[in-house]
Amino acid sequence: MADHNDxxxxxxxxxxIDYSPADLYDLFGWPINGGDKxxxxxxxxxxxxxxxxxxxxxYRLLLTSHPRVAWPEKAERNIESVLRYFDAVRDKYLGELxxxxxRVTVLSPKRVLIKFLGFPCGEFSKEMDVDTNTSIxxxxxxxISAFVGGRDDAFFNDxxxxxxxxxYAPQFYHVPHTMTEARExxxxxxxxxxxxxxxxxxxxxxxxxxxxxxxxxxxxLDLPPGPWAWKGNSFKKDANGNFRFVYDxxxxxxxxxxxxIVLEIPHAFISPNVRENRLVNGWGESWVRKAAHKxxxxxDEPSWTQHPWKAVREKELDDELRKxxxxxxxxxxxxxxxxxxxxxxRQMGANNFWLxxxxxxxxxxxxxGFGPSISALGLKTSFDHxxxxxxxxKTYDSAAAAFPRIAKTLFQQLNMPDSxxxxxxxxxxxxxxxEVFVPNVxxxxxxxxxSWPFGxxxxxxxxxxxxxxxxxxxxxxxxxxxxxxxxxxxxxxDSAPIFPKTPPNPLKNDKEFLSAFPYLAEPWPxxx
Amino acid sequence: xxxxxxxxxxxEEELARAEQEIxxxxxxxxxxxxxxxxxxxxxxxxxxxxxxxxxxxxxxETQAAVTxxxxxxxxxxxxxxxxxxxxxxxxxxxxxxxxxxMAPCLAGRFEARTLLADLDFQEGRYDEARLTLEELIHExxxxxxxxxxxxxxSRLGDPxxxxxxxxxxxxxxxxxxxxxxxxxxxxxxxxxxxxxxxADARTHYTRADESYPGYWHTDEHVAELLGAENQFDTAAxxxxxxxxxxxxxxxxxxxxxxxxLTGRSDEAEPWLDKALASYLDSVKRGGVHYLHHLxxxxxxxxxxxxxxxxxxxxDYALRSNFSTxxxxxxxxxxxxxxxxxxxxxxxxxxxxxxxxMIYSCAxxxxxxxxxxxxxxxxxxxxxxxxxxxxxxxxHH
Numbered sequence: 001m002a003d004h005n006d007x008x009x010x011x012x013x014x015x016x017i018d019y020s021p022a023d024l025y026d027l028f029g030w031p032i033n034g035g036d037k038x039x040x041x042x043x044x045x046x047x048x049x050x051x052x053x054x055x056x057x058x059y060r061l062l063l064t065s066h067p068r069v070a071w072p073e074k075a076e077r078n079i080e081s082v083l084r085y086f087d088a089v090r091d092k093y094l095g096e097l098x099x100x101x102x103r104v105t106v107l108s109p110k111r112v113l114i115k116f117l118g119f120p121c122g123e124f125s126k127e128m129d130v131d132t133n134t135s136i137x138x139x140x141x142x143x144i145s146a147f148v149g150g151r152d153d154a155f156f157n158d159x160x161x162x163x164x165x166x167x168y169a170p171q172f173y174h175v176p177h178t179m180t181e182a183r184e185x186x187x188x189x190x191x192x193x194x195x196x197x198x199x200x201x202x203x204x205x206x207x208x209x210x211x212x213x214x215x216x217x218x219x220x221l222d223l224p225p226g227p228w229a230w231k232g233n234s235f236k237k238d239a240n241g242n243f244r245f246v247y248d249x250x251x252x253x254x255x256x257x258x259x260x261i262v263l264e265i266p267h268a269f270i271s272p273n274v275r276e277n278r279l280v281n282g283w284g285e286s287w288v289r290k291a292a293h294k295x296x297x298x299x300d301e302p303s304w305t306q307h308p309w310k311a312v313r314e315k316e317l318d319d320e321l322r323k324x325x326x327x328x329x330x331x332x333x334x335x336x337x338x339x340x341x342x343x344x345x346r347q348m349g350a351n352n353f354w355l356x357x358x359x360x361x362x363x364x365x366x367x368x369g370f371g372p373s374i375s376a377l378g379l380k381t382s383f384d385h386x387x388x389x390x391x392x393x394k395t396y397d398s399a400a401a402a403f404p405r406i407a408k409t410l411f412q413q414l415n416m417p418d419s420x421x422x423x424x425x426x427x428x429x430x431x432x433x434x435e436v437f438v439p440n441v442x443x444x445x446x447x448x449x450x451s452w453p454f455g456x457x458x459x460x461x462x463x464x465x466x467x468x469x470x471x472x473x474x475x476x477x478x479x480x481x482x483x484x485x486x487x488x489x490x491x492x493x494d495s496a497p498i499f500p501k502t503p504p505n506p507l508k509n510d511k512e513f514l515s516a517f518p519y520l521a522e523p524w525p526x527x528x
Numbered sequence: 529x530x531x532x533x534x535x536x537x538x539x540e541e542e543l544a545r546a547e548q549e550i551x552x553x554x555x556x557x558x559x560x561x562x563x564x565x566x567x568x569x570x571x572x573x574x575x576x577x578x579x580x581x582x583x584x585x586x587x588x589e590t591q592a593a594v595t596x597x598x599x600x601x602x603x604x605x606x607x608x609x610x611x612x613x614x615x616x617x618x619x620x621x622x623x624x625x626x627x628x629x630m631a632p633c634l635a636g637r638f639e640a641r642t643l644l645a646d647l648d649f650q651e652g653r654y655d656e657a658r659l660t661l662e663e664l665i666h667e668x669x670x671x672x673x674x675x676x677x678x679x680x681x682s683r684l685g686d687p688x689x690x691x692x693x694x695x696x697x698x699x700x701x702x703x704x705x706x707x708x709x710x711x712x713x714x715x716x717x718x719x720x721x722x723x724x725x726x727a728d729a730r731t732h733y734t735r736a737d738e739s740y741p742g743y744w745h746t747d748e749h750v751a752e753l754l755g756a757e758n759q760f761d762t763a764a765x766x767x768x769x770x771x772x773x774x775x776x777x778x779x780x781x782x783x784x785x786x787x788x789l790t791g792r793s794d795e796a797e798p799w800l801d802k803a804l805a806s807y808l809d810s811v812k813r814g815g816v817h818y819l820h821h822l823x824x825x826x827x828x829x830x831x832x833x834x835x836x837x838x839x840x841x842x843d844y845a846l847r848s849n850f851s852t853x854x855x856x857x858x859x860x861x862x863x864x865x866x867x868x869x870x871x872x873x874x875x876x877x878x879x880x881x882x883x884x885m886i887y888s889c890a891x892x893x894x895x896x897x898x899x900x901x902x903x904x905x906x907x908x909x910x911x912x913x914x915x916x917x918x919x920x921x922x923h924h
Contacts, residue, residue, distance in 0.1 A: 056702070056704065174568065176568075176604060176605040176609075178605050178606065178637040178638070178639050178640070179605055217556075220564075220565055222601065288702040288703060288704060289702060290699065290702055291698060291702055291705055291708070292698055292709065294739060295536060325700075
């Protein structure tokens with residue numbers, strides 16, 4: 001789950017909400033041509049169909065380019081320093097950074113208008129057909145490759161396993177929209193099944209339970225009456241002494257499509273100073289036309305802005321955007337689903353600074369679930385769970401209380417599996433969790449391969465890499481330091497006391513990616 | 529920017545989609561009748577269809593489906609909430625409260641608190657209703673609660689503020705909610721209609737039609753406006769079309785009233801018979817939705833003092849608000865029970881209602897009671913609020 005099914009307003013997991021083309025799925029970004037160009041791919045629900053766009057939608061890809069910033073190695077590692085970092089990022093994004101934008105409006109289900117706004121060469125636009133690779137000549141002599149249309153969904157993930165790990169009831173139970181307290185049930189989150197957890201443990205008699213079928217339905221059960229609790233004190237083990245994994249590694253997005261906006265852009269088109277500005281940050285947004293502007297004869301009406309995030313955004317809205325309503329944002333995988341909890345009013349894109357304290361609390365909450373699971377498998381965790389033998393359900397009211405538990409998770413450098421991510425061998429610092437998620441952008445380092453978290457390549461198994469945040473990157477496995485792909489290593493699972501012996505998520509997509517633009521695979525035939 | 533790309537889908541397209549969804553769910557349920565999720569979805573889709581068509585038969589079918597699902601699966605929150613909304617729509621206030629109490633915790637939910645505010649308004653607890661709506665909007669600024677607060681303002685507060693709130697509600701809607709947008713435009717038009725600004729009302733009704741073509745509810749409002757402008761033939765023709773689509777007895781009555789106004793009493797009678805038969809049939813089947821219409825019918829259209837009073841008392845007993853109080857006061861007045869009529873209209877006026885029709889009714893009652901000063905005051909107030917309040921109007 002990168003950003004599927006969120007925010008709640010377009011979360012079709014609820015029985016009364018349909019698939020929405022405003023539901024952004026993922027944002028991929030990586031450099032090519034040795035860092036001369038960057039590719040961004042924004043994917044979203046293929047409604048009404050793959051290769052058929054909704055004329056009421058507007059999509060934005062926002063871009064900035066700036067120098068790489070390294071966290072001082074000797075800087076203090078405390079809550080104040082993290083909060084200062086969030087403040088500094090806010091000042092940067094609301095102040096000095098100039099954001100350029102690629103805006104796609106839908107002229108008809110098969111034709112779009114793509115506009116380039118705020119780039120050094122000035123503004124221009126081009127109409128193009130859907131499902132067609134198009135070359136766009138820029139006023140300053142560059143060529144941009146563009147594709148808008150239907151593709152195979154590039155996300156490969158055991159979505160149901162992830163939902164099981166966080167006790168996300170609407171995937172498994174009929175949960176009325178009114179029952180907001182029954183979304184993530186208040187029992188420990190976990191990577192290993194809990195003894196006596198009748199709410200979420202796998203049921204052999206219901207192999208399809210919680211798995212979305214190709215016809216769009218998901219077999220679910222009737223939600224038992226609350227209070228929902230778990231009264232056990234251990235992880236579940238089978239007769240052989242093996243734990244039961246909540247994941248089984250299947251690809252829940254197999255044979256499913258998306259619509260996508262894919263762009264291959266020269267770095268020099270984005271920034272006049274590519275030598276210094278080695279980072280290209282991107283984030284996507286979906287907007288739906290306001291009712292008042294569906295019919296041209298209906299005049300504009302003022303917009304009332306009660307929400308703080310709206311106040312920030314109103315400043316940047318132009319005449320066209322004022323006719324639309326922001327629905328979803330996408331930058332980092334898991335920023336929404338795992339950290340922002342899909343709340344409609346937390347769809348802020350890069351401007352997610354005020355979520356910083358919430359991010360600390362939420363990460364600590366997840367840590368109490370995943371940390372003990374990791375320890376039980378004999379691995380070292382970055383989360384301080386006081387050697388708890390089993391996952392714990394714990395929430396925090398204050399970031400200060402949560403911080404000591406999560407300090408290492410936040411500050412540790414995320415080791416990469418090998419040096420291939422840094423082909424030029426440059427002194428590029430490894431990233432840390434707090435830098436990855438705030439701001440909520442896909443930050444492509446143009447001197448790397450763009451493998452997550454230095455961007456996001458199509459082949460990156462980001463769901464498993466997200467779990468690796470909770471690994472202790474100082475520890476070693478088979479004589480090698482833990483790294484972000486460790487949990488995708490089959491030999492680890494072969495030797496672990498667990499069933500099934502599989503990495504949590506599939507290692508590759510169900511369809512081969514293309515070696516050339518637009519990179520995402522052709523869509524599947526659609527029958528529903 | 530050329531906007532023609534945004535195809536405007538209207539009533540027929542939405543109804544066709546709702547029918548398709550219903551058929552699909554019914555087919556799925558034939559394979560898996562115990563699928564709670566599909567049953568709930570079907571009930572909501574049926575309610576969607578009923579709200580589109582406005583047909584009582586569709587509402588009753590929906591209610592039967594919800595009742596059956598509750599019996600089979602127990603009092604699930606979403607089913608009880610739907611049941612409560614249906615009961616509230618049909619003026620079964622006590623039932624609606626009971627529905628909300630069936631599922632533990634439901635009454636405290638956002639959606640249920642919204643409905644409770646509606647029920648408070650229906651039962652004359654205006655301050656409580658307003659307070660709840662303000663709290664809900666503070667928690668989550670939804671278009672429908674802004675519209676509810678606008679309605680409160682339109683009846684008991686400041687019409688200009690009401691219009692502003694309706695505009696705010698419109699600003700929350702996207703192109704995927706054009707029926708709701710059209711409905712808000714109709715409410716804004718009605719706001720103008722009630723104060724005699726017919727041209728402004730027409731502007732809103734035109735916008736409603738442009739934004740959601742083919743909506744009978746728009747035609748109903750346009751017909752009322754045409755009638756108020758004395759364009760009776762056009763109004764009657766339009767009403768006939770709406771009646772064919774919806775079979776709504778209150779519109780049959782409205783058509784008859786137009787015929788009476790134009791001296792075509794012979795043509796009016798069959799429509800009055802039909803309307804009355806539908807009202808009484810509903811009552812016979814336990815319905816209370818048409819009590820208010822029956823009271824009006826026997827007060828204004830086919831005056832029958834005893835019947836008017838009986839129906840008005842029944843409605844008032846179920847929900848005491850300025851509307852039922854005014855209807856009761858008129859029935860009491862018709863029966864010569866002047867003192868009781870005065871007390872009742874005073875109760876209605878004490879709500880703070882701003883309505884030219886009610887002021888006009890108060891003027892008549894005070895005149896009969898020999899309270900000339902108050903009579904003149906309310907007659908003037910009626911004229912001031914709506915100089916055209918004597919025009920044709922539909923009993924909504």
